[in-house]
Amino acid sequence: MDDVTETILLALVVVTALAFDFTNGFHDTGNAMATSIATRALKPKTAVALSAVLNLVGAFLSLAVAATIAKGIVDAGVITLPVVLAGLVGGIVWNLLTWLFGIPSSSSHALVGGMVGAVLAAVGTSGVLWTGVVSKVLVPALLAPLVAIAVAGAGTWMVARLTRGVPQEVSNRGFRWGQIGSASLVSLAHGTNDAQKSMGIILLALIAGGAVPADAGVPFWVIISCAIAMAAGTYLGGWRVIRTLGKGLVEIDTRQGMAAETSSAAVILLSSHFGFSLSTTHVATGSVLGSGVGMPGAKVRWGVAGRMFVAWLVTLPAAGLVGALCHWLESAIGGAAGTIAVFALLVVVSAAIWVISRRKPVDHTNVNEAWDEEKGAGVEPVAATTGEAGPERVAPVPAAATASSVGPAIESVGSVSVAGASKGSVQS
Amino acid sequence: MSEFIEWGALGQVVVAGLIIGAGIPALFALGLRLLAGTTTQPQRAASGTRRAADGGVPAGPVAIARPTPARLVGAIACMGVVVGAIAFGLVFLVSGGH
Numbered sequence: 001m002d003d004v005t006e007t008i009l010l011a012l013v014v015v016t017a018l019a020f021d022f023t024n025g026f027h028d029t030g031n032a033m034a035t036s037i038a039t040r041a042l043k044p045k046t047a048v049a050l051s052a053v054l055n056l057v058g059a060f061l062s063l064a065v066a067a068t069i070a071k072g073i074v075d076a077g078v079i080t081l082p083v084v085l086a087g088l089v090g091g092i093v094w095n096l097l098t099w100l101f102g103i104p105s106s107s108s109h110a111l112v113g114g115m116v117g118a119v120l121a122a123v124g125t126s127g128v129l130w131t132g133v134v135s136k137v138l139v140p141a142l143l144a145p146l147v148a149i150a151v152a153g154a155g156t157w158m159v160a161r162l163t164r165g166v167p168q169e170v171s172n173r174g175f176r177w178g179q180i181g182s183a184s185l186v187s188l189a190h191g192t193n194d195a196q197k198s199m200g201i202i203l204l205a206l207i208a209g210g211a212v213p214a215d216a217g218v219p220f221w222v223i224i225s226c227a228i229a230m231a232a233g234t235y236l237g238g239w240r241v242i243r244t245l246g247k248g249l250v251e252i253d254t255r256q257g258m259a260a261e262t263s264s265a266a267v268i269l270l271s272s273h274f275g276f277s278l279s280t281t282h283v284a285t286g287s288v289l290g291s292g293v294g295m296p297g298a299k300v301r302w303g304v305a306g307r308m309f310v311a312w313l314v315t316l317p318a319a320g321l322v323g324a325l326c327h328w329l330e331s332a333i334g335g336a337a338g339t340i341a342v343f344a345l346l347v348v349v350s351a352a353i354w355v356i357s358r359r360k361p362v363d364h365t366n367v368n369e370a371w372d373e374e375k376g377a378g379v380e381p382v383a384a385t386t387g388e389a390g391p392e393r394v395a396p397v398p399a400a401a402t403a404s405s406v407g408p409a410i411e412s413v414g415s416v417s418v419a420g421a422s423k424g425s426v427q428s
Numbered sequence: 429m430s431e432f433i434e435w436g437a438l439g440q441v442v443v444a445g446l447i448i449g450a451g452i453p454a455l456f457a458l459g460l461r462l463l464a465g466t467t468t469q470p471q472r473a474a475s476g477t478r479r480a481a482d483g484g485v486p487a488g489p490v491a492i493a494r495p496t497p498a499r500l501v502g503a504i505a506c507m508g509v510v511v512g513a514i515a516f517g518l519v520f521l522v523s524g525g526h
Contacts, residue, residue: 061522135432143433147442155450162457170464171457178456178510185517192521259453266449267441269517274444276437 005336009081010209012343014202016088018229019346021198023095024107025055025233028194030242031104031264031284032186035257035291037367038246041176044237044364050180051187052235058191059227072132073112074119081208082330083118084201085339089346090114090323094315096353102240102248102362103311106279108197110319112137117320121327133316136277141312144267144278148286149293152263156294159255175254182261189268190280191230198226239362245285247371248304250292260284260291282312301371452513459506462499 032054033047042050091111098105119127163171202222206212212219246252252260264280264287271278285308292300329345330338495503 058521131432135434139432143438147438147445150442151445151449154446155453158450158454159457162454162461166461166464171460174460174464175456178453181514185514188518188521255453255457258456259450262453262456263445263449265517266452267445269520270444270448271441273520274437274440276434276441278441 006209008336009085009339010205010211012339013081013085013088013205016085016092016343016346017198017201017205018225020088020092020111021195021226021229022233023092024194024198025230026236026238027095027099027107027241028190028281029234029237030245031280032183032190032261034242034245035252035260035288036179036183037242038252039176039179039254039257040368041179041254041257044367048235048237050184052231054184054187055191055195055234056227056231058188059195059223059230061188061192073129073136074115075127075129078119078123078127080122081205082339083115083122083327084205085342086118086121086326086330087111087115087323088201089326089342090117090319092346093322093349094319096350098311099238099240100353100357102244103308104241104245104281104285105311105315106141106281107194108279109137109141109312109315111197113316113319114323116316117323118327120320121324137316140278141282144282145286145289145309147278148263148267148283149290151267152260152287152290153294155259155263156256156291159259160295163255172254175258178258179254179261182258182265185265186261186268186284189265191227193272193280195226195230198229199223202226237364239364239367240357243362243367244304245288247368248301249285249288250298250300252288252291256291256295256298259294260287263287263290448513452510455506456510459503459510462503462506463495465495
């Protein structure tokens with residue numbers, strides 16, 4: 001591979017890693033803030049701003065970078081820049097699709113899925129450590145919600161018992177603060193944890209591309225750009241995911257919200273302490289479910305939860321399929337042209353998903369509207385076919401997609417916050 | 429099956445999760461209950477006497493009767509544990525426990 005190709009590849013991997021970081025923040029705002037928004041402990045805009053700041057701070061808090069991507073899941077020897085790029089695209093596309101349908105699915109699982117798919121396409125089944133896939137991805141995806149449901153359920157039940165008879169305004173005011181505090185801890189943990197994944201990817205890419213020596217630490221510009229990409233994504237707020245988590249699963253009050261967020265924070269921190277990594281998203285979702293299970297008289301929409309579980313199980317193969325398709329396309333065209341083609345495809349698909357999302361926009365103004373089960377009903381069939389839907393989805397809207405990615409057209413759409421969203425996702 | 433699930437680590441997460449994740453909200457609730465006390469008919473009966481018994485929250489929509497010293501101490505202890513747990517969580521994050 002010549003120098004020009006190498007440089008282009010390196011630049012595109014860095015940009016794509018930042019884009020993944022952006023979608024990661026965007027997708028996971030709800031984990032921390034959905035309950036605070038749903039109980040009106042914080043105004044929607046305030047909540048995402050707080051979460052963004054804490055994500056930003058969290059990214060600087062600890063720099064114990066795990067410099068290996070998908071460690072123990074794919075053979076580290078076969079990870080090359082084209083594989084990383086294809087894997088990142090798989091993760092981003094799946095993140096955006098699940099966001100479109102308002103499903104809180106794990107960003108890290110999407111990334112791992114994309115990587116596994118790309119490795120499969122690149123070197124076949126020998127490059128994937130299947131035991132690792134089962135023990136580090138599939139089993140935790142099943143266990144995380146169960147653990148969180150148990151913890152949040154027990155917490156909510158005790159809180160409900162203890163606050164029986166306490167005037168509601170008093171308990172609301174107290175628990176509102178408790179909720180904000182615990183949600184902030186979740187946000188901070190997310191920033192510390194997830195921004196480092198992108199930093200690790202970029203560092204690996206820089207080392208592989210020869211831009212920095214192999215024993216280099218993370219360059220400062222990488223830390224700051226990852227932190228900012230994630231904070232920007234968080235601030236834009238994946239309102240669709242927030243809505244599902246805050247309103248779709250359970251109608252929660254401040255006591256349930258506080259119990260759920262404390263359970264999330266405790267389980268996330270404890271699981272990383274004991275070396276049993278659980279996905280933030282799965283834990284947060286389980287905690288919200290648990291707060292419904294533990295609250296006497298509360299109703300849990302198990303139908304919504306069921307669709308979510310299906311999506312979690314589909315995440316790995318679906319993101320993997322996108323990753324594999326991208327890698328095939330990349331190597332079929334070959335060289336710099338292949339890399340650019342995959343990147344262009346990512347931009348077009350992202351723009352298309354954004355255009356589709358505009359048909360039924362969810363933003364800070366309607367995030368708390370009463371949940372209508374019909375709205376969520378279309379999720380399952382589409383989610384099940386998303387693997388193929390990625391590239392095909394582009395076809396019906398090429399004109400609109402190009403127009404919106406160019407820039408000036410963005411203003412004509414009207415909404416300020418969403419114009420920012422499109423700009424961000426297209427640029428990064 | 430032990431190849432796929434680290435039962436030891438999972439067990440630790442569940443037990444510690446239940447103690448901390450469920451215990452902290454419970455302590456918080458207990459602290460709040462000690463501070464605020466319980467009334468069976470909060471709205472109607474208390475509205476006249478509330479303003480007079482207001483303990484330090486003059487403009488708030490809800491007034492809380494000043495708790496007895498014992499309750500206050502209990503509440504402070506509960507909240508202290510909660511705040512301590514949050515501080516511990518922060519230290520854990522900063523120290524790179526992740």
